[in-house]
Amino acid sequence: MSYAADRPATRWLNKVPEITLAFWIIKIMSTTVGETGADFLAVNAGWGQGATRGLMMSLLAIALILQMRTRKYTPWIYWLTVVLVSIVGTQITDLLTDGLGVSLYVSTGVFAVALAAFFAIWYRVEGTLSIGAIDTPRRELFYWAAILGTFALGTAAGDLATEAVGLGFSLGAVSFGILLAAVYTAWRCGANAVPTFWIAYILTRPFGASLGDLLTQSRTYGGFGLGAASTSLLFLTVIVVLVAAAQFAASSRTRAGAAE
Amino acid sequence: MRHPTTISRLLVAVSVCAALGLAAGCSKRADSADALTAAPASAAAQGGSPTSASKLGDLSQFRTIAADVSGFVAKGDLAGGKTRIKDLEVAWDEAEAGLKPRAADDWHVLDKAIDRALEALRADHPTQADCTAAMNDLLHTFDKLAGKTA
Numbered sequence: 001m002s003y004a005a006d007r008p009a010t011r012w013l014n015k016v017p018e019i020t021l022a023f024w025i026i027k028i029m030s031t032t033v034g035e036t037g038a039d040f041l042a043v044n045a046g047w048g049q050g051a052t053r054g055l056m057m058s059l060l061a062i063a064l065i066l067q068m069r070t071r072k073y074t075p076w077i078y079w080l081t082v083v084l085v086s087i088v089g090t091q092i093t094d095l096l097t098d099g100l101g102v103s104l105y106v107s108t109g110v111f112a113v114a115l116a117a118f119f120a121i122w123y124r125v126e127g128t129l130s131i132g133a134i135d136t137p138r139r140e141l142f143y144w145a146a147i148l149g150t151f152a153l154g155t156a157a158g159d160l161a162t163e164a165v166g167l168g169f170s171l172g173a174v175s176f177g178i179l180l181a182a183v184y185t186a187w188r189c190g191a192n193a194v195p196t197f198w199i200a201y202i203l204t205r206p207f208g209a210s211l212g213d214l215l216t217q218s219r220t221y222g223g224f225g226l227g228a229a230s231t232s233l234l235f236l237t238v239i240v241v242l243v244a245a246a247q248f249a250a251s252s253r254t255r256a257g258a259a260e
Numbered sequence: 261m262r263h264p265t266t267i268s269r270l271l272v273a274v275s276v277c278a279a280l281g282l283a284a285g286c287s288k289r290a291d292s293a294d295a296l297t298a299a300p301a302s303a304a305a306q307g308g309s310p311t312s313a314s315k316l317g318d319l320s321q322f323r324t325i326a327a328d329v330s331g332f333v334a335k336g337d338l339a340g341g342k343t344r345i346k347d348l349e350v351a352w353d354e355a356e357a358g359l360k361p362r363a364a365d366d367w368h369v370l371d372k373a374i375d376r377a378l379e380a381l382r383a384d385h386p387t388q389a390d391c392t393a394a395m396n397d398l399l400h401t402f403d404k405l406a407g408k409t410a
Contacts, residue, residue: 039353043353046346162357162361163361163364164364166361166362166363167361168361168362169358169361213357213358216357217357217358218355218358220317220318220358221357221359223357223358228354
């Protein structure tokens with residue numbers, strides 16, 4: 001990985017976090033929190049889907065600008081961007097499915113092909129899909145576009161499995177959990193880290209959604225009946241604690257670096 | 261990128277799987293209990309009473325709200341209907357993940373009917389004729405789906 005070659009004049013450090021267990025916990029939980037938040041605005045607060053979409057897209061644009069302007073990984077900005085990408089990715093799929101009546105089979109297929117094509121272009125341009133070196137603006141744009149694509153595909157594929165095929169959220173959570181365990185095992189057994197990361201990134205979207213539904217849905221429907229508000233509050237607390245810990249660690253690393 | 265915490269990760273993975281398995285087991289039991297109670301309900305449903313079960317399960321809590329809204333509209337209280345139909349919108353949205361997997365096509369039919377009722381009542385200048393038509397259509401959709409037991 002010789003990424004010292006085409007560095008820009010201003011040096012960027014890697015702009016994205018290391019892949020740890022905390023990374024996946026935040027990523028999975030942010031799906032539920034983001035969706036509940038957007039749902040609350042659209043339905044309970046009475047904004048409607050259109051206005052909520054507009055707001056979330058504007059917020060995402062602002063977060064992306066903030067994220068692109070930083071020169072190193074800044075946990076709170078990074079994760080804010082991920083939550084907003086998650087919401088907008090979900091809204092795109094919902095708009096296609098519920099608004100425009102596009103079949104989930106079609107959207108899943110189209111998103112899968114589009115994402116594969118996108119990765120091929122990214123690979124041709126950069127020579128690597130590694131997320132260990134997101135250190136130029138172009139690479140970072142590739143990174144965020146890919147993240148948006150994985151959320152759209154993950155939403156469509158997940159809805160296809162749980163709703164159209166009728167798996168439901170309990171079986172869905174188990175199925176996606178087993179698939180994730182298989183990807184994890186493959187990675188432990190030496191499978192390439194880059195494809196396993198992106199596959200896991202797609203799978204965690206429906207896994208998080210099913211897990212969220214399992215906790216929030218009423219017992220009548222086979223859920224735990226915790227309700228959307230308490231579940232989101234619980235998840236949000238975990239996210240805030242983990243992101244704050246990451247932010248604190250990043251800041252003390254910077255201070256240590258400056259003191260040297 | 262790899263950390264020497266294989267064992268702890270493995271433990272987490274195993275416990276998550278175990279928790280999920282347990283959860284699936286519990287909800288399966290709930291599902292089959294559901295099925296048991298649903299069977300006599302659907303047998304009694306042939307009369308098309310408002311409480312009968314459809315492929316989507318028991319929709320009576322939603323139909324009750326729709327009937328309330330319809331009552332407001334019949335009295336000419338469109339504002340009251342608009343307030344009450346919000347309860348339907350919220351309850352319907354909350355139950356989406358639980359209901360849709362049971363019969364996605366039926367869910368969409370009902371979802372569209374609810375959308376049309378919401379539109380009629382939330383129009384800038386709602387008319388009693390439009391609202392009555394939309395609410396009748398919605399109640400009819402509930403009853404049609406309830407009669408269509410699989």
